Amino acid sequence: MEKGTVIVLLGGPGSGKGTHGxxxxxxxxxxxxxxxxxxxxxxxxxxxxxxxxxxAIKQGRFAPDDVAAELLTSILDDRPRGCGLVLDGYPRTxxxxxxxxxxxxxxxxxxxxxxxxxxEDDEIVARLSGRLTCRDCGETCHQTYQPPxxxxxxxxxxxxxxxxxxxxxxxxxxxxxxxxxxxxxLLDFFRAGPxxxxxxxAGPIHVVKARAIAAASSQLKQAxxxx
Ligand SMILES: [Zn+2]
Numbered sequence: 650m651e652k653g654t655v656i657v658l659l660g661g662p663g664s665g666k667g668t669h670g671x672x673x674x675x676x677x678x679x680x681x682x683x684x685x686x687x688x689x690x691x692x693x694x695x696x697x698x699x700x701x702x703x704x705a706i707k708q709g710r711f712a713p714d715d716v717a718a719e720l721l722t723s724i725l726d727d728r729p730r731g732c733g734l735v736l737d738g739y740p741r742t743x744x745x746x747x748x749x750x751x752x753x754x755x756x757x758x759x760x761x762x763x764x765x766x767x768x769e770d771d772e773i774v775a776r777l778s779g780r781l782t783c784r785d786c787g788e789t790c791h792q793t794y795q796p797p798x799x800x801x802x803x804x805x806x807x808x809x810x811x812x813x814x815x816x817x818x819x820x821x822x823x824x825x826x827x828x829x830x831x832x833x834x835l836l837d838f839f840r841a842g843p844x845x846x847x848x849x850x851a852g853p854i855h856v857v858k859a860r861a862i863a864a865a866s867s868q869l870k871q872a873x874x875x876x
Contacts, residue, residue: 653758654733660766663773670737676862684738731757743834762868763839766850781810
């Protein structure tokens with residue numbers, strides 16, 4: 650693996666981007682960096698960055714471009730220079746995509762693959778609307794993919810399971826429509842370039858995971874062969 654390799658993983662809500670990002674990172678010996686996780690930490694800690702991102706994130710929108718770029722810069726500043734990673738949650742917009750290569754290069758990093766997890770909205774709705782949350786402990790499960798041992802009852806604490814308002818099909822479709830509006834120009838930006846790989850994000854987790862790892866490895870091999 651060449652030093653300073655960065656792989657970007659793109660995918661919408663319910664695409665399993667975090668899970669697959671961690672799997673790709675582990676398989677290739679890279680770190681997994683989730684800007685979404687970092688934003689939640691910054692918000693919880695009440696930092697200046699957290700406060701500036703908070704309003705947007707609470708309304709289900711993305712943090713403003715300048716705040717997101719600042720967060721990524723501070724994450725990279727804190728890491729050993731040239732240490733490769735899988736980037737999850739950045740870029741979210743076309744403007745962020747346009748500035749990404751420069752931002753990475755300033756930290757001794759090179760973007761070598763952009764993997765898009767493509768999934769139909771219907772599949773996402775089926776995934777997300779099946780999610781059940783425990784009223785008592787907050788644990789989640791899935792009525793189809795990870796059903797509780799006893800219907801309606803939390804495996805962990807015996808509390809009552811319910812479907813959160815966020816997970817109602819109509820709400821999910823609205824969220825997806827908003828997401829696609831921003832996502833379209835972002836995907837178009839990378840789709841035209843040589844680093845782009847689209848994989849089928851539908852199907853069981855272990856199958857999609859294997860596809861993502863295979864796609865990333867072959868892209869990196871190709872990149873190092875052509876110099
Ligand atoms: Zn529970």
